[in-house]
Amino acid sequence: MRKLALSDEILMKVDKPARYIGNEFNSVMKDTSQVNIRFAMCFPDVYEIGMSHLGIQILYDMFNRMDDVWCERVYSPWPDLHEIMKQENIPLFGLESQEPIKDFDFVAMTLQYEMCYTNILQILDLAQIPLRSRDREDGCPIVIAGGPCTYNPEPIADFFDIFYIGEGETQYGNLFELYKKAKADGLSREEFLHEAAKIEGLYVPALYEVEYNEDGTICCMKPKYDDIPVKIKKQVQVDLTNSTYPEAPVVPFIKATQDRMVLEIQRGCIRGCRFCQAGMIYRPNREKKVDHLKDVAAALIKNTGHEEISLSSLSSSDYKELDELITFLLDICKEKKINISLPSLRLMRFRSISCRRCRMSKSSLTFAPEAGTQRLRNVINKGLTVDDIMNGSKQAFEGGWNKVKFYFMLGLPTETEEDMRGIPELANDVAALYYDTVPKEKRAGKCQITISTSFFVPKPFTPFQWARMYEPSEYLAGPK
Ligand code: SF4
Structure with missing residues (x-):
């Protein structure tokens, strides 16, 4: 025993x-x-x-x-x-x-x-x-x-x-x-x-x-020896569709931080944000075939009992067959009352997804502009404009969301006080947009904008790998 x-x-x-x-x-x-x-x-x-x-x-x-x-x-x-x-x-x-x-x-x-x-x-x-x-x-x-x-x-x-x-x-x-x-x-x-x-x-x-x-x-x-390599070559699993994937993952007795099924839809990212190590080291971008993902999703639902399924990827909305996959998931999740969570969504792809949001978790809407001004977003190669942010937020509000979470980074290379001030200003603009967009009688409650900031850490194998990292005392001393 x-x-x-x-x-x-x-x-x-x-x-x-x-x-x-x-x-x-x-x-x-x-x-x-x-x-x-x-x-x-x-x-x-x-x-x-x-x-x-x-x-x-x-x-x-x-x-x-x-x-x-x-x-x-x-x-x-x-x-x-x-x-x-x-x-x-x-x-x-x-x-x-x-x-x-x-x-x-x-x-x-x-x-x-x-x-x-x-x-x-x-x-x-x-x-x-x-x-x-x-x-x-x-x-x-x-x-x-x-x-x-x-x-x-x-x-x-x-x-x-x-x-x-x-x-x-x-x-x-x-x-x-x-x-x-x-x-x-x-x-x-x-x-x-x-x-x-x-x-x-x-x-x-x-x-x-x-x-x-x-x-x-x-x-x-x-x-030290001639028969071992001078350079180490990173390993890439080229064919992700045919590699093994846990269709019956271990289900914990207690609540895990991510308490849900995870369906990895692709690995890598087609973007090139200059601070992002994952975007660099998981290159090239590899998508899994949608039919395979449907089978895996069905197996995960059968084998676990979780109440939510999350699509895992560095940038879910860049997955080419996303619409087909979501349609399938909405269908099979409806009966079992399973939520669909879509992290790593880009604002531009929001409309096509949100119009069929009937069983998608209302708490899962997060966007990552990363920097408060267009100048700094250009420096980090984020490829996201104020118009993208406002249009995406508007579509979210029209789709019934009243809570939006934005992720930003502080301490990015070349950051100025103006860039920092740009973060709350952007949040205010998005909040104001909610009240302009949604008539009073249709509001699901107050608009809730959550701003989450983390500090930039220069990462190996990124264009910013040699950029300096600020000391905590520099931040505590106030804006530069
Ligand atoms: S931050 Fe996101 S979108 Fe940018 S490279 Fe990294 S994973 Fe891709």
Whole structure:
């Protein structure tokens, strides 16, 4: 019988114990005597955030389709449990088997944002795995990093054995085959890593020499051996339609941050906003075939029980078959009273969608002008004019919405006080437009404009990668 890693006493003490017990609907159990590879897929953040991440669900599904691989999930324990695990010397465990991940073959972490870097160390520490790659011996899991942050691996290079650069669908199969062969041939950890470094897209930092300039930037880096690549090539899954996709994703017992089905309709973006790392690193844009998406949507609805389906993409409205897909979804979702959420919508495409909005969530309308003035939108190559914003908002109001959310960034290169002031001014103009557009008797309530701002962070592999980032004190001191 499956034994939980945490006692009832501990589970009763901590907040949201369902984060740690696994066994959720659609989670995968396997017989350890039948598998060759134990894989821990970690999201270095709390369960509710990690469970909302599509990439983990894709790889979890893909790996567990392989008969001899068992992939389990791991999330960062909340501080209350962290303290107990440290006090009682309980090693971090996989949710499915509840067994310590230090005994697994691989521990992989997806790195989506830099703010989670301290959680990398928390996971390794709780797992009782040496923090630094150089201190790990034969028998320790191979620690891998994936996700967008690996495009700038050097700040965290000491802690990982392998960085997987690019999309996970392409090379894990080759890595697993190599691992099984290395095990059968009795290769050491070092020998295995040397062979792994020859797989396209894998960067093994221990096998490279890196020299730094005085200011901390990289002066040069070169491989220590002639048989490993000088440059690492990012991996792209070219045919997305025919790649595996989780049609029966794990459904959590507790509410996740994104508590819905996710239908990935395309990967990449045809735009070229200069601050946007996702837009750059997920190139080229690849659309999935609409007939395939219809099948996946039907399967997701059948296999989960969620009340909302969200179309996932960097820019949903650029998907060419969007109208056909929405028509199909409206049809199948109507009967089951399932909402359709359309994030990442561009204002220009709003009319054709909004006219058939009958079952689309009224809370899902968000737009991202990113900058408050046309000058700055041109600088960042946003390709959105005031007219686009006003026309799109007008159509939203005419379509029955009275709540619109706008996303902006502060601290963009060349930003002036005028650009900052442009943000509330634009919001005021849009609010005024609501009252001009919708007659009093037809208003669903007050107009609600939500302005959400974040601070610009220069990202690797974007045109703004060397732009400066403002210190918090500069913002707290007031407008420049
Ligand atoms: S910000 Fe959005 S539209 Fe612009 S490149 Fe990135 S994903 Fe595409």
